[in-house]
Amino acid sequence: MKCSEFDQLLVAYLDGEVLSVERAEIEAHLSICHRCRAELEGFSVGQKSFRKALDVICAGADLSPDAWARMEQRLSGEKQLKPSLFFRAKLKLTRVTNIGGFVARQPKWKMATVGMSIVALIAVLSVTIPETSEKPGTKDATAIATPMPEAPPTPFEVPTPSPTISPASGPKGNRVTVEGGNITPTALDSSGNIGAGVVVAGVGGGGIRSPYSLTFPQGITLYSNGSLAADRMIVQTGNINLKVIDVAETLESIKRITASLGGYVVSSSWQGEENTNSANISIRVTAEKYDSATGSLRDLAIEVLSENTLAQDVTEEYTDLDAQLRNLEATESRYLALLEKAESVEEMLEVEEVLSETRGRIEQTEGRMQYLERTSATSLIDIYLAEESELDVDFTVGIIQAETGEWVRFSNETSGGSGPYGYHWDFGDGTTSTERSPGSHKYDKSGEYTVSLTVTDSKGNTDTETKEEYITIVGDGGWSAGDIVESAWDGIVSFGHGIAHVMIWVGVLSVIWLPIVLMVILGMRRWRRGH
Amino acid sequence: MNLIKELQTGNQSAFESLFHRHKDMVFKAALPMLRDPQEAEDVVQEVFLKVHKRAGQFRGEEWNFRGWLRRITLNECASRLRRNGLHQVSFEKICGDGFDPPQDDSLVLPEKLLLQKEEQTEAQNLLALLSEKHYLVMVLRYYHELSYNEIAQLLEIPPGTVRSRLSTAIRTLRQAQEPDNGANEDEGFVGEGRS
Numbered sequence: 001m002k003c004s005e006f007d008q009l010l011v012a013y014l015d016g017e018v019l020s021v022e023r024a025e026i027e028a029h030l031s032i033c034h035r036c037r038a039e040l041e042g043f044s045v046g047q048k049s050f051r052k053a054l055d056v057i058c059a060g061a062d063l064s065p066d067a068w069a070r071m072e073q074r075l076s077g078e079k080q081l082k083p084s085l086f087f088r089a090k091l092k093l094t095r096v097t098n099i100g101g102f103v104a105r106q107p108k109w110k111m112a113t114v115g116m117s118i119v120a121l122i123a124v125l126s127v128t129i130p131e132t133s134e135k136p137g138t139k140d141a142t143a144i145a146t147p148m149p150e151a152p153p154t155p156f157e158v159p160t161p162s163p164t165i166s167p168a169s170g171p172k173g174n175r176v177t178v179e180g181g182n183i184t185p186t187a188l189d190s191s192g193n194i195g196a197g198v199v200v201a202g203v204g205g206g207g208i209r210s211p212y213s214l215t216f217p218q219g220i221t222l223y224s225n226g227s228l229a230a231d232r233m234i235v236q237t238g239n240i241n242l243k244v245i246d247v248a249e250t251l252e253s254i255k256r257i258t259a260s261l262g263g264y265v266v267s268s269s270w271q272g273e274e275n276t277n278s279a280n281i282s283i284r285v286t287a288e289k290y291d292s293a294t295g296s297l298r299d300l301a302i303e304v305l306s307e308n309t310l311a312q313d314v315t316e317e318y319t320d321l322d323a324q325l326r327n328l329e330a331t332e333s334r335y336l337a338l339l340e341k342a343e344s345v346e347e348m349l350e351v352e353e354v355l356s357e358t359r360g361r362i363e364q365t366e367g368r369m370q371y372l373e374r375t376s377a378t379s380l381i382d383i384y385l386a387e388e389s390e391l392d393v394d395f396t397v398g399i400i401q402a403e404t405g406e407w408v409r410f411s412n413e414t415s416g417g418s419g420p421y422g423y424h425w426d427f428g429d430g431t432t433s434t435e436r437s438p439g440s441h442k443y444d445k446s447g448e449y450t451v452s453l454t455v456t457d458s459k460g461n462t463d464t465e466t467k468e469e470y471i472t473i474v475g476d477g478g479w480s481a482g483d484i485v486e487s488a489w490d491g492i493v494s495f496g497h498g499i500a501h502v503m504i505w506v507g508v509l510s511v512i513w514l515p516i517v518l519m520v521i522l523g524m525r526r527w528r529r530g531h
Numbered sequence: 532m533n534l535i536k537e538l539q540t541g542n543q544s545a546f547e548s549l550f551h552r553h554k555d556m557v558f559k560a561a562l563p564m565l566r567d568p569q570e571a572e573d574v575v576q577e578v579f580l581k582v583h584k585r586a587g588q589f590r591g592e593e594w595n596f597r598g599w600l601r602r603i604t605l606n607e608c609a610s611r612l613r614r615n616g617l618h619q620v621s622f623e624k625i626c627g628d629g630f631d632p633p634q635d636d637s638l639v640l641p642e643k644l645l646l647q648k649e650e651q652t653e654a655q656n657l658l659a660l661l662s663e664k665h666y667l668v669m670v671l672r673y674y675h676e677l678s679y680n681e682i683a684q685l686l687e688i689p690p691g692t693v694r695s696r697l698s699t700a701i702r703t704l705r706q707a708q709e710p711d712n713g714a715n716e717d718e719g720f721v722g723e724g725r726s
Binding site: 050068071357 | 547550551554555558559562563568571572575576579580583622625626650651653654655657658669670672673674678679680683684687689690691694695697698700701702704705708
């Protein structure tokens with residue numbers, strides 16, 4: 001799946017507001033996508049900084065101390081006005097329609113006419129009360145409430161015992177027509193059967209009239225005894241990690257296979273680095289084609305490094321949602337009927353509040369159901385491709401000039417191929433090793449040595465690296481007359497250096513110490529003479 | 532003592548106690564939504580007026596009274612916001628637009644005050660990057676900690692929209708905080724770009 005498909009989901013995931021199906025998909029994606037993981041961390045930082053900024057801003061603001069005084073005033077005002085509710089409502093309404101000012105300015109003799117027009121206006125206004133009551137202070141206009149002008153939709157019909165469903169069976173997405181009554185949902189039993197004359201499907205809100213058509217997200221079968229069976233809804237996601245010869249070529253093959261299976265590529269990305277060539281591709285195929293798709297994918301690989309399939313049975317969840325939806329729709333139609341009977345604006349508002357809440361929940365339930373339908377109809381396969389690079393043998397050595405008997409450390413820098421590997425070192429002195437990186441080889445005789453390394457990988461591929469006259473070995477490091485003379489000479493030289501240093505310091509600093517010494521000597525003489 | 536029961540039986544002093552106990556909660560809940568202390572105070576009045584009128588409808592203990600109160604508050608805020616229409620997100624009414632000298636706390640050092648002011652300005656600049664519709668879902672989610680569905684119901688938008696708005700908003704904040712394009716640079720642009 002493409003990162004951009006997760007864009008909106010990531011925040012919801014962080015908030016714990018995703019469905020379990022979505023969570024599985026996200027987590028599968030996060031396990032392979034560094035970018036999205038980094039994004040996720042960034043999001044929690046974003047949330048925290050928002051909260052902090054808001055706290056900083058709101059920290060200083062406080063409720064003014066006279067809040068209670070104002071409250072008391074409001075309360076006493078309410079009480080006084082209560083007896084003259086009708087009068088007050090009238091005033092408010094006229095104020096809203098800008099007639100208040102006009103009324104106040106007119107001479108008294110005009111008041112009667114104006115009064116008549118106000119009454120007429122109120123009659124008109126009362127029709128639109130739900131709107132005007134949104135404005136401040138008009139919520140008390142209950143005294144002149146009239147019923148809603150709009151006729152509510154037809155309520156549910158009473159279910160009849162045996163509706164006919166045609167065609168009697170069909171695949172997923174099949175459209176069937178139900179005649180002779182309604183069918184209501186009940187939960188599926190554990191084997192996926194549903195009771196007689198019962199259907200699990202989405203029906204739009206606002207009442208059902210027979211005959212009507214339903215689209216089945218699940219395959220259904222109507223048995224001769226009148227019972228219906230629904231297929232299980234499985235949301236399947238797969239994850240497959242393949243080693244291939246050529247990533248680019250394999251990507252093309254996967255696209256071809258996907259198209260031939262009637263699926264589509266959700267996303268594909270390709271990363272070419274120095275020695276590793278890899279790609280991610282996500283495809284969706286219909287649930288029935290899942291097995292053949294993974295089969296063809298396996299055939300493309302040299303090696304299947306890992307493969308896992310996550311199948312989640314969402315039948316129960318779907319059925320629950322469906323039952324929930326029915327309840328909500330029933331609630332909605334009940335309230336719609338109630339709305340018709342509502343006598344006051346207050347009542348009407350209350351009913352409408354519940355209605356809009358119910359509508360919201362209906363839409364949300366339908367949304368979830370649609371999501372499940374979509375994801376169970378197709379399976380997501382995430383494929384990771386890595387190229388197998390050619391075996392390339394190389395090695396280095398710690399020091400290329402050593403003495404006889406000194407340890408020589410070889411390090412193996414072979415890349416590519418596929419493990420486990422077999423090693424064969426030839427040190428050029430007639431000895432060999434099968435270690436990966438021999439760290440303690442000793443040469444006994446001085447001379448120049450040619451070293452070679454042969455590596456064989458698990459596929460039987462083999463490669464050899466030979467370095468001609470790579471290591472030079474000089475004679476052993478024992479005592480000799482020459483060494484003694486050399487070290488004695490070194491001693492004399494360093495002693496001479498020391499003397500030279502002292503002389504230089506004495507000479508340079510004579511300017512300071514000579515006068516001091518002279519003064520001391522002269523002082524001593526005078527002191528002696530004085531005695 | 533159960534203040535709610537007292538109020539339901541018509542005890543007016545119980546109402547006063549309830550008011551004092553919960554008024555700050557209502558105010559603090561309304562303030563980030565409306566970004567105007569004056570209007571948040573009005574909300575406090577409206578909410579408690581409703582409590583006074585509808586106390587009889589409340590069933591339950593005082594601990595879920597706060598939940599009930601918060602719901603009324605948020606509904607009131609939402610309907611006010613609907614009435615007012617969308618505006619640029621600004622906190623000038625809360626923070627003031629200039630430098631306010633310390634009112635009564637003479638112990639606050641000037642540097643500390645300046646630092647506070649700076650912090651506040653920074654916070655304001657950050658939040659001003661959000662458009663109001665994005666800002667509101669953020670407040671409801673991360674300040675009031677409502678679920679996506681509750682937000683959707685309150686703002687009368689589909690739950691999917693809540694998702695996408697939160698996602699956009701967080702991305703905006705995140706981008707602003709990345710070191711290479713600091714909020715200070717875009718400040719002028721954002722300020723002028725919206726009306």
